[in-house]
Amino acid sequence: MEENFKRNQDFITEMNTIKIERQLQMRKQFRDRIIALEIAKARELFFWYGSFYLISLAGALAGYYYYYRYRYKRKLITLAPLVPLSFIMAYQADLAYGNKIHRILVEAEHIMQFEQELLALPLGIPTAASIDLGRLQKDEQKKLHPLLPPV
Template identity: 35%
Template sequence: MQKKNITSILYIFQKDFSEESLEGEKKKKDSKPLKNENLLEKTLERQLMMQNEMRERQMAMQIAWSREFLKYFGTFFGIAAISLTAGAIKRKKPAFIVPIVPLGFVLIYQFDLGYGTLLQRMKGEAENILETEKSKLQLPKGMITFESLEKARREQSKFFIDK
């Protein structure tokens, strides 16, 4: 009878131990996808942050370029406006003043881009387009898929092999 009790206790202990080890293994396996998910999430987050940083730098370069262009174009516009106005007065031909109008539009545009609110207005309009005119943003033939890329790659490689 004692032997039977010991055997049953050992069996129960063994069963509990094996169940615990199975549960432990299962938890380890379950935690691996979580670790992979977290790793993928962090990688994606870093990529998004890097893309945003690059976008911000490009925008800063565009604004800086506009401000620098404005300095040179402003100087040109000032000299041209004075010269054309003086020529119109001296020769009594108001037609000399006409080129000042389009040059003035370019000057105002560059000033608005470099120092004004043009970028905020463009951002607002872009947000409006994204919300209300989504159909205008669709690519011809729909989204690019892996299959379409592979098909194009195969066709291109055939083209180069044939030549």
């Protein structure tokens, strides 16, 4: 009787450990996907910022040149605010009506397949043992310093 109880208890403990490890692995995979999507979004936005920067730089240089060459003629400087606003509108239109989401998903899949080092956790995947160790350390800390707030 006692042997069956011990075997059942060991089985339940093993199943709980497996369950925790599966949950940790599942959370890591979800986190990897979210991080890959965020990196892909940042890369896509960088292309837009780069384009805006280059066009603004070219416009500034051209404006400097034309200002000194044709300063007595009518200036187009009043249209300058249209440049950043045009980029913002084009970015939002691409996001809403274009295939930007598809490009972001493709880039995220590329990151997950070929750039796994970007998704690595600082100390690796936590294990059931490391979680139990952290819990035991926290309990020990509570026993030693009961009045300190938990960290």
